[in-house]
Amino acid sequence: MEAPGCHGDKRLSVEVVPDEESAGIEEIVRIGTRLQDKRAENDASQDGKVLRGVHAKSHGCVRAEFTIREDIAEDLRVGLFACPGKTHEAWIRFSNAAVLREDDLKAGKDGIRQNGSRGMAIKVMDVDGEMLSQDNGGHNQDFLLINTPMFAFANVRDYLRLEKILDRDPLGADPTAYFLPAVLASLGPEVDGEDSAITQKRQFLQDMVARDPLLSGLSAQDLKGTIASAKVAAAIAQKTVRNPMEVQYFGAAPFLFGPGRVMKFSVAPREPVEQEPFDTITSDIPAPDYLQDAVRNTMQGDTILEYDFMVQTRNEGEDGLNIEDATTIWEGELAGYIPVATISVHAPQTPHGAVEAEHCERLAFNPWHSLSAHRPLGGINRLRKPVYFSSASHRGADGY
Numbered sequence: 001m002e003a004p005g006c007h008g009d010k011r012l013s014v015e016v017v018p019d020e021e022s023a024g025i026e027e028i029v030r031i032g033t034r035l036q037d038k039r040a041e042n043d044a045s046q047d048g049k050v051l052r053g054v055h056a057k058s059h060g061c062v063r064a065e066f067t068i069r070e071d072i073a074e075d076l077r078v079g080l081f082a083c084p085g086k087t088h089e090a091w092i093r094f095s096n097a098a099v100l101r102e103d104d105l106k107a108g109k110d111g112i113r114q115n116g117s118r119g120m121a122i123k124v125m126d127v128d129g130e131m132l133s134q135d136n137g138g139h140n141q142d143f144l145l146i147n148t149p150m151f152a153f154a155n156v157r158d159y160l161r162l163e164k165i166l167d168r169d170p171l172g173a174d175p176t177a178y179f180l181p182a183v184l185a186s187l188g189p190e191v192d193g194e195d196s197a198i199t200q201k202r203q204f205l206q207d208m209v210a211r212d213p214l215l216s217g218l219s220a221q222d223l224k225g226t227i228a229s230a231k232v233a234a235a236i237a238q239k240t241v242r243n244p245m246e247v248q249y250f251g252a253a254p255f256l257f258g259p260g261r262v263m264k265f266s267v268a269p270r271e272p273v274e275q276e277p278f279d280t281i282t283s284d285i286p287a288p289d290y291l292q293d294a295v296r297n298t299m300q301g302d303t304i305l306e307y308d309f310m311v312q313t314r315n316e317g318e319d320g321l322n323i324e325d326a327t328t329i330w331e332g333e334l335a336g337y338i339p340v341a342t343i344s345v346h347a348p349q350t351p352h353g354a355v356e357a358e359h360c361e362r363l364a365f366n367p368w369h370s371l372s373a374h375r376p377l378g379g380i381n382r383l384r385k386p387v388y389f390s391s392a393s394h395r396g397a398d399g400y
């Protein structure tokens with residue numbers, strides 16, 4: 001029998017597509033391919049290999065089971081969640097969101113190592129219902145999550161500015177200039193009697209911004225986006241992850257939940273472990289690959305790790321949905337998630353074994369590998385459609 005809500009493929013009226021968007025998306029795809037090539041060529045650690053456009057470094061790849069909860073509320077039995085008790089096989093890849101396979105605590109310009117964004121990608125195998133796109137011939141529902149509820153870029157316009165800035169770097173990896181207008185704005189106007197170091201810093205930044213064609217003459221909207229990005233980047237830097245299997249992740253962008261409803265999703269361990277900031281961070285403590293080590297250790301045990309897959313939904317047309325701005329969260333969002341499925345990961349497994357590593361390397365996780373009922377929404381998700389297919393095909397993955 002067909003699941004209810006499988007035909008929610010229409011564009012919601014809450015989506016507002018700027019005129020310039022499709023040209024911006026095409027340019028981002030072109031630049032993205034070039035960046036993959038540059039990194040393959042110039043980053044010695046890649047050894048000439050073309051990798052994912054972002055999230056290139058894996059922390060581990062594990063098999064899992066994804067089971068719809070028996071007690072799921074009637075009104076949440078939509079799309080993937082239509083059949084209580086149904087279990088699907090799944091694969092999970094934990095990753096570092098950085099574009100290069102580098103130190104998990106990458107040093108900033110000041111030389112201080114700091115936290116970065118972390119990813120969890122889930123591929124739920126063999127789902128029933130109408131798909132938006134197939135995955136290597138299969139019907140799989142992918143969920144891609146990061147460890148903050150907000151994404152660092154509001155929309156296609158801001159992402160294009162970032163991408164052009166990355167394109168100027170030989171490794172396609174230095175975003176610093178993108179944030180300079182926000183740093184400048186944070187200094188405010190000059191005030192009587194201010195510290196001369198602040199005055200000099202403002203002048204220095206003003207000169208840099210004025211000289212840079214990608215930064216001078218930003219509109220008020222662009223500046224707002226840059227400031228929002230800087231806030232999310234600061235939140236990411238504050239978020240210590242000691243073990244990527246012990247923390248909560250968020251889909252960050254909005255998705256459809258059957259006709260006329262919008263969802264956000266999140267995954268949290270049933271038994272979360274407080275991730276205390278490190279007492280000491282030196283140049284090699286914790287180790288550059290400490291997140292892989294944490295996954296390896298966790299999976300050496302003899303245990304079952306359980307996670308709640310959670311959603312929250314709002315109706316089309318409600319105020320504050322912010323479909324077109326991925327740097328925002330909904331009012332009351334963090335308290336509003338309802339468990340709808342259980343993810344079980346059985347240890348022991350070898351998340352970095354040759355078979356697992358190669359398997360996840362070849363997989364393509366993509367938010368558009370999705371049931372129509374859970375269609376990705378908003379500008380950042382519209383952008384992701386060609387970008388993920390392009391990144392995966394360019395690196396020779398399966399199923400893009």
Ligand code: HEM
Binds near residue numbers: 120144146387392
């Ligand atoms: C809500 C916003 C986003 C979230 C939560 C997210 C999350 C993720 C995660 C977890 C992965 C790793 C997948 C894996 O393990 O294979 C990934 C991969 C990727 N993401 Fe995103 N991402 C977001 C937005 C974007 C945007 C705006 C872009 C660029 C336009 C982008 C480009 C990519 C690319 C190129 C890959 C690698 C695709 C491949 O080669 O398979 N992402 N993303």
